[in-house]
Amino acid sequence: MMKPAQVVKALAALAQPTRLAIYRLLVARGPEGVTAGDIAAKLKAAPATLSFHFRTLSHAGLVESRQEGRFVYYTANFAVMNSMVAYLTENCCGGNPDACKPK
Amino acid sequence: MMKPAQVVKALAALAQPTRLAIYRLLVARGPEGVTAGDIAAKLKAAPATLSFHFRTLSHAGLVESRQEGRFVYYTANFAVMNSMVAYLTENCCGGNPDACKPK
């Protein structure tokens, strides 16, 4: 179970256009990850700006990084995303969740 | 399908402790909703502060309100939450979503 402050941090990390785009790239890529440079190229953002955003995402637990040679690979942490979603929908409709499930 | 800006707005709306607590109360309560006053009592927050947060949540599409007499009932909009989650996990792992589903 996540604490409220962790959830707020994760939501805040995703609540920014550049970071949301980064996260989606990483989700789409899967466990292999994407290098910082590839993300910079795809999003057309300055390296320093991205580095700032990577740090925010990492600190929120939503992404992880590993260094390979000169490259840094970032990957999405799916467990944290799933916990966050679980937190948001917890105890839905007082235990009668039919009213809030997708059709 | 939601647009990125809508998703960012919804995430930003939830990325604040008071609003996250409001939202969870509404999710737990279901379609009946909760009055602004009840939420103020449960969260021990000033009415003006809550009104500000309700507006943020409403504007993001996450909650709806209806007036009944002197009371305003707020309810969670589950469809928007589900769309938001779908947006975040879209195209997961390049179409091979096993790696990112909860166990």
Added chain:
DNA sequence: CAGACATTTTAATAATTGTTTAACAATGGA
């Protein structure tokens, strides 16, 4: 209609956040 109640609006202030530029560290190939 007068007064009490429920909630919103406005205006002001304090705190947080995003971007840029420049300088810095680490890696690997010539």
Added chain:
DNA sequence: TCCATTGTTAAACAATTATTAAAATGTCTG
């Protein structure tokens, strides 16, 4: 070793956001 490449850090500034207090709006009850 020297240099180009990859990415991070630091400092400064602009912009956004949260909170409070006070005044205003709307709704019911007597």
